[in-house]
Amino acid sequence: MSHTTHSMSKTLATAIILSLATLILEVAGGIYTGSLALLSDASHLFSDFLALTITLIALRIARRPATAKHTFGYHRAEVFGALINGLLLLIMAASIGVAAWQRLNMPHEVKAELVSIIGLIGILPNIWTVIRLRQSRNINIKSAFLHALGDTASSVVVVVSGVVIALTGLNQFDALASFVVVAFLLIGAIRLIKNVAIIFLEGAPPNLNREKISKAVCGLPGVVSTHDVHLWTLCSDVVYFTGHLIIDGKPNLREAQEIVAKAAKTLDHLGVHHTTLQIETPDHACTKIEICEIAY
Ligand SMILES: [Zn+2]
Ligand SMILES: [Zn+2]
Ligand SMILES: [Zn+2]
Ligand SMILES: [Zn+2]
Structure with missing residues (x-):
């Protein structure tokens, strides 16, 4: 970067x-x-x-x-x-x-x-x-x-x-x-x-927030919802993102990988260049139940 x-x-x-x-x-x-x-x-x-x-x-x-x-x-x-x-x-x-x-x-x-x-x-x-x-x-x-x-x-x-x-x-x-x-x-x-x-204080960059990002990611085919979303700025121009994606159906690893790649690309367009995404299926009980659950 x-x-x-x-x-x-x-x-x-x-x-x-x-x-x-x-x-x-x-x-x-x-x-x-x-x-x-x-x-x-x-x-x-x-x-x-x-x-x-x-x-x-x-x-x-x-x-x-x-x-x-x-x-x-x-x-x-x-x-x-x-x-x-x-x-x-x-x-x-x-x-x-x-x-x-x-x-x-x-x-x-x-x-x-x-x-x-x-x-x-x-x-x-x-x-x-x-x-x-x-x-x-x-x-x-x-x-x-x-x-x-x-x-x-x-x-x-x-x-x-x-x-x-x-x-x-x-x-x-x-x-x-x-x-x-x-x-x-x-x-x-x-x-x-x-x-x-x-x-x-790990705030989001001025032009972005959690809702905006989740909305963009949830708009991708196959993505149901996001949770445990974290978005922060390292310096004035390097933005980091981590989050869990719940994915529809039972995709194989290759298909899941494609969804992650698409999500990373979407985030890149929004100015987020470092992304870590965790893939989950709807029946998977995430160990971290947080209030940051967002579904569109
Ligand atoms: Zn968290
Ligand atoms: Zn810098
Ligand atoms: Zn001056
Ligand atoms: Zn999770």
């Missing part, structure tokens, strides 16, 4: 370089202009830089073959990396929130025009990402697209804060803009940790 393509690694590497360049610009700009809003946008960029780097490393680790001790391979490295990034996002959001609160009560002088200019430059890489990923229907790329869209909105807030401060002279808007950026950070962190939790 190699989900690493050369072009994907290349796109990731380009995105990493772009985010690092913008990050350095925003950190330097944030310190020079005295703008907390710019610095909070920079910490978001740092998280993005980290996420992209983790993804690139995880892709390499996940490519390693399964071993005698690690029979699933190393796909969960990606999920583990996402968890670290999510927790880091929470810590950054909290520390910026505290700093913004202090600044609201004691505003610092901000070089507002420069904040807007640097913020504007910071948007450019996001626009590149949005244009590049706009048409893809792949779920991972789609979430990267939505992320870039959110980043653009967050940077726009920083640019607007610079303009407002330049017009009104009210430095408090720097702290207010920081709060908005913190909100974006929190949304990103919660979404990330939620996705990690779904995978750690």
Whole structure:
């Protein structure tokens, strides 16, 4: 299950370089202009830089073959990396929130025009990402697209804060803009940790569930019902399935094998590539009576 393509690694590497360049610009700009809003946008960029780097490393680790001790391979490295990034996002959001609160009560002088200019430059890489990923229907790329869209909105807030401060002279808007950026950070962190939790709790992939799968399998000729069905995600793109199939009549081994092959093919079309199916006849009393019995 190699989900690493050369072009994907290349796109990731380009995105990493772009985010690092913008990050350095925003950190330097944030310190020079005295703008907390710019610095909070920079910490978001740092998280993005980290996420992209983790993804690139995880892709390499996940490519390693399964071993005698690690029979699933190393796909969960990606999920583990996402968890670290999510927790880091929470810590950054909290520390910026505290700093913004202090600044609201004691505003610092901000070089507002420069904040807007640097913020504007910071948007450019996001626009590149949005244009590049706009048409893809792949779920991972789609979430990267939505992320870039959110980043653009967050940077726009920083640019607007610079303009407002330049017009009104009210430095408090720097702290207010920081709060908005913190909100974006929190949304990103919660979404990330939620996705990690779904995978750690052996949840089904977002587009599939037990009923959908059982319905497809039970639609095959010869299949009566399914039970003891388990469906889980190893990483964002490897899905496992195990289940029992009750088969009509008294098929011989060759016929039963054909039904299993058809079921595996049906599941493959649904995006489930690792399947383990146990064949049973209706009169066979399954030792595992579970509530997951489904018949159509
Ligand atoms: Zn994987
Ligand atoms: Zn981002
Ligand atoms: Zn079970
Ligand atoms: Zn059974």
